[in-house]
Amino acid sequence: MSTIQIRTMPSEKLAKSILSGVTPAAKETFKLDSWDPAVFISDLLLQNTSNEKIPKTYEQTSKSMSVAFAKGIGSYSSYMDTIGFEPSIAVARELKDQQQLYKFVTEERSEGYPPHLEVVPPIDVFEKEDIFAENGPDGETNINQSSIGDLEGDIDPNKKWYSDAIFAQQNFTGINPTTIESAGKWVSRFTVEAQRQRLDKTMAQLLERADPASLFVQDCSYFREAFGFSAKDQQKNIADPGGCFRGSTRWGCAAVTLFQLDPQGKLHPLAIAIDYKESLEKSVTIFNKRLSPSQTNVDQETDWPWRYAKTCAQVSDWIRHELAIHLTNTHLIEEGIIVAAHRTLPSDHAVNRLLSPHWIKTLSLK
Numbered sequence: 001m002s003t004i005q006i007r008t009m010p011s012e013k014l015a016k017s018i019l020s021g022v023t024p025a026a027k028e029t030f031k032l033d034s035w036d037p038a039v040f041i042s043d044l045l046l047q048n049t050s051n052e053k054i055p056k057t058y059e060q061t062s063k064s065m066s067v068a069f070a071k072g073i074g075s076y077s078s079y080m081d082t083i084g085f086e087p088s089i090a091v092a093r094e095l096k097d098q099q100q101l102y103k104f105v106t107e108e109r110s111e112g113y114p115p116h117l118e119v120v121p122p123i124d125v126f127e128k129e130d131i132f133a134e135n136g137p138d139g140e141t142n143i144n145q146s147s148i149g150d151l152e153g154d155i156d157p158n159k160k161w162y163s164d165a166i167f168a169q170q171n172f173t174g175i176n177p178t179t180i181e182s183a184g185k186w187v188s189r190f191t192v193e194a195q196r197q198r199l200d201k202t203m204a205q206l207l208e209r210a211d212p213a214s215l216f217v218q219d220c221s222y223f224r225e226a227f228g229f230s231a232k233d234q235q236k237n238i239a240d241p242g243g244c245f246r247g248s249t250r251w252g253c254a255a256v257t258l259f260q261l262d263p264q265g266k267l268h269p270l271a272i273a274i275d276y277k278e279s280l281e282k283s284v285t286i287f288n289k290r291l292s293p294s295q296t297n298v299d300q301e302t303d304w305p306w307r308y309a310k311t312c313a314q315v316s317d318w319i320r321h322e323l324a325i326h327l328t329n330t331h332l333i334e335e336g337i338i339v340a341a342h343r344t345l346p347s348d349h350a351v352n353r354l355l356s357p358h359w360i361k362t363l364s365l366k
């Protein structure tokens with residue numbers, strides 16, 4: 001026989017809520033005395049086998065729904081995990097409950113950061129292993145390693161990943177496609193440097209004759225000043241005893257990359273200052289031996305100085321993407337938006353329903 005004990009009757013407010021059809025509070029905030037879900041599940045099974053009509057009261061219904069909800073979430077998550085998708089189920093809460101869960105940190109404790117969350121609510125807490133877990137049946141990770149191969153095939157099956165074509169393409173559809181810009185003052189600077197390296201008949205001549213509108217740069221020359229390094233400092237990671245970079249030394253660089261867009265619409269890298277230090281003359285600048293995308297008398301695979309220069313350019317591009325585009329312009333802004341939305345928009349608001357699936361696991365990334 002059932003061991004479910006009904007201890008309280010629904011309050012008047014709760015009864016009105018039920019009669020008006022308002023969604024009851026979420027399971028996390030619904031007030032329950034202590035109870036054991038495992039015992040409750042066995043009770044439900046007993047009642048099912050004895051064909052009794054369940055549930056009977058509001059509290060019983062709430063408990064039943066809580067268990068069913070949790071079991072549903074578990075099954076749904078398992079299913080999504082197996083097929084390799086992120087599960088997302090919106091949780092209905094009253095606005096005042098959301099305002100209790102999602103609070104901005106006070107200005108005194110903000111440490112100079114933009115408005116952000118004070119404490120991550122339990123429902124938004126995910127372990128690092130869950131955020132970056134292998135999520136597919138074939139062990140494929142969230143960061144799809146095979147996409148490198150796909151990218152290569154998408155552009156031109158004859159191009160290798162280290163080729164100039166792939167390198168240039170990365171600046172449009174790679175990790176950071178937002179900062180390529182008109183070369184401007186860099187045209188004359190690279191021209192002078194090409195002359196200094198006695199490339200008068202090749203690169204210097206090309207730059208002198210080129211339409212300035214066809215030349216573009218990825219300019220990371222401001223990195224040293226931005227990070228507080230002088231021209232003589234080595235850009236390596238600071239001590240990180242408890243962090244993920246402990247025990248290793250990682251190096252940064254402030255590359256400037258010059259490109260030319262040819263009449264056929266192909267972007268081609270011409271020169272790279274691998275770590276800009278006040279001027280090109282004081283820096284190491286490497287020019288591409290291939291003056292155009294169609295030049296074939298240079299082996300791109302074994303042109304190691306140029307390949308190293310392209311690596312430096314990608315390192316700079318990645319640093320800028322992570323710190324400026326990804327962290328500052330995305331996460332630091334997004335977190336404020338998430339908290340503000342939870343504090344002002346009811347959970348069934350159209351905007352909230354549209355955006356909230358994109359916020360799964362975001363707040364745990366701190």
Ligand SMILES: [Fe+2]
Nearest residue numbers: 326330331365
């Ligand atoms: Fe992110």
